[in-house]
Amino acid sequence: MKKAAATRLNILQKAFGLIYEKGYQTTSVDDILATTGVTKGAFYYHFKNKDEMGVAIINELLKPSFAGSFIRPLQANGDPVDIIYDMMYDILMKNKFMKVEYGCPAANLTLEMAPWHHDFTKALNELSDQWKKGITDIIKKGKKAGLIRPDVKPEQVAVFVMSGYWGIRNIGKLSNNKAVYLVFLQQLKTYLETLR
Amino acid sequence: MKKAAATRLNILQKAFGLIYEKGYQTTSVDDILATTGVTKGAFYYHFKNKDEMGVAIINELLKPSFAGSFIRPLQANGDPVDIIYDMMYDILMKNKFMKVEYGCPAANLTLEMAPWHHDFTKALNELSDQWKKGITDIIKKGKKAGLIRPDVKPEQVAVFVMSGYWGIRNIGKLSNNKAVYLVFLQQLKTYLETLR
DNA sequence: ACAAAAACATACTAACCGGTATGTTTTTAA
DNA sequence: TTAAAAACATACCGGTTAGTATGTTTTTGT
Known part of the structure; x- marks a missing residue:
């Protein structure tokens, strides 16, 4: 076998x-x-059919790869601002699989399949929720450690950071130019610094 | 005729x-x-074929509608922070055509067609560039009027705000829940305030 | 009123799609 | 060793796709 x-x-x-x-x-x-x-x-x-293969791709390839690049870095100890920024920098600038002209596979699948293919949407939702939880948790930890301002709302930050990511992938795909990633990263840095 | x-x-x-x-x-x-x-x-x-109709949709329907909702509000006089926030609020919460489960037509087409259909990508790029210019210009104007901090980089803000928009549309489509729009808008407000 | 062009209608095709029916080969377990 | 099950191979099918060929009807300009 x-x-x-x-x-x-x-x-x-x-x-x-x-x-x-x-x-x-x-x-x-x-x-x-x-x-x-x-x-x-x-x-x-x-x-048994094409869709079953599609879901298998999400669960057996996309999910583990996502966990490695998007989730694990957030579980390190250290400054949340640096960790979130570094994670984003690595995903956008260093990842060998993803190409600017093709965007992010998770985002591509989401926009193509939702809301019609429920199995796909469910599997992709799990990815999204995991990432959101990872960011939320590290912000909470940072607040307790006094590294993040007390009035910062962790869930809002998570949704905002995630939005920025999906969006810049879209813009990158459209412009076919990795330079927009750098512009985005600079402003992300500026934004994250305001959370201290 | x-x-x-x-x-x-x-x-x-x-x-x-x-x-x-x-x-x-x-x-x-x-x-x-x-x-x-x-x-x-x-x-x-x-x-003459399906693709020609697709490009006609972008140029004759999407582009004018986009100009009305995304560009025109930015040409008003007033506080850039308020204008940008209000524009985003209106697009996300008040627009009658767009549904959270279907996302944004411009974003959908971009992710579906790029990088394979050059005619589509080109037409969509024009939309994106117009929006970017609108946001950049109003930030520049705000700097001159002393409403925006001198060290703020207009292009960075434009790319960052646009990314947030495309991204939250993606997240909304995935979660099929308009509540994420409100979470995003709150953090967008917080972010925009830091530009003053 | 009438000819020409514009606008539309119907029937069809060739290629492609996901999926199946029915085999043959290879591996596994006793 | 051998029979059964797992793994793979080939030929085919009905439905759908974008697009065309060939009409008929409607509108237009004179």
Whole structure:
């Protein structure tokens, strides 16, 4: 049962790449078969339909990768302002998988699938909630440690920071120019400093 | 030549509604014919193909509507902080056309079409640039009038505010709950106040 | 009134879509 | 070793897609 698992993973990874670049609806099963070399029989042995594969991509590839880049950095000890800024800088400027012209896979899937594909939306909502909780928690911790002003509302900051991220991905995709990331990051820094 | 123009406009408006709700790729020409009552011959008399209709929607419907809601409010005289906040409040909370579950049509089209449909991207980029210029200009004006701190960078503010908007539309679409708009608006207010 | 052009209607096509039916090969467990 | 189950391969299908070919009707200018 080793080879089969490799076939499944191959499908998921290649399909993820195609969907990231072209979108879910415009990536056909035949496209996936062509770039993987897998046949239709094998594909439908591993997934009962295309949507099940899509949800598997979110849960088995997107979610773990998201946890590593978006959640784990927030669990470090230190100054919340620095940690949030560094997380954002790393995601936008250092991540090797995401390209400015293709945006963020989670954002792409959200806008393409919501509100029609409930399974997708549910899985993506979990990602969003995790990130929100991570940011909220580190702000709360910072308030207790006296690193963040007492009047700062953690949930508001989380929603505001997240909005900025999804949005700058959109702007980046539109302008196809990573320079907007830097402009955004500078003002994010300025904003975060006001929380001290 | 009056009836023909009405047919054309009918197609554009109904198609715009369908595309806003379902997405461009998943709205078929037959869908549009069904909801308009227009026949295929009429459709392809007015537009040489589906994409040409899509670009016409952006230029003839989206762009004017965008100008009214996103650009014009910024040209008023007054306090930039208030004007920007009020504009955002009106767009998010008062606009009758946009629904939280469907997001913002401009953002939807951007994420669905970029970077593959150059005609769409170009038209959408013009919208984005206009908005950016509007925000940048009013911040500059505010600096000259002493209403905005001298060290504030207008372009950074514009990009940051725009990012927040696109992003909160994404989050709203995902959560299907207008309450996140209010959370965002509160923090936007807090942020904008720091520019004084 | 009438010819020409504009506007619309109907029937069709070729390509593609997700999915299935029915095989064959490979792996696993006894 | 061998039979059963897992894994994969091939051919096909009905439905949908954007777009076209070929009409008919309506409007327009003279």
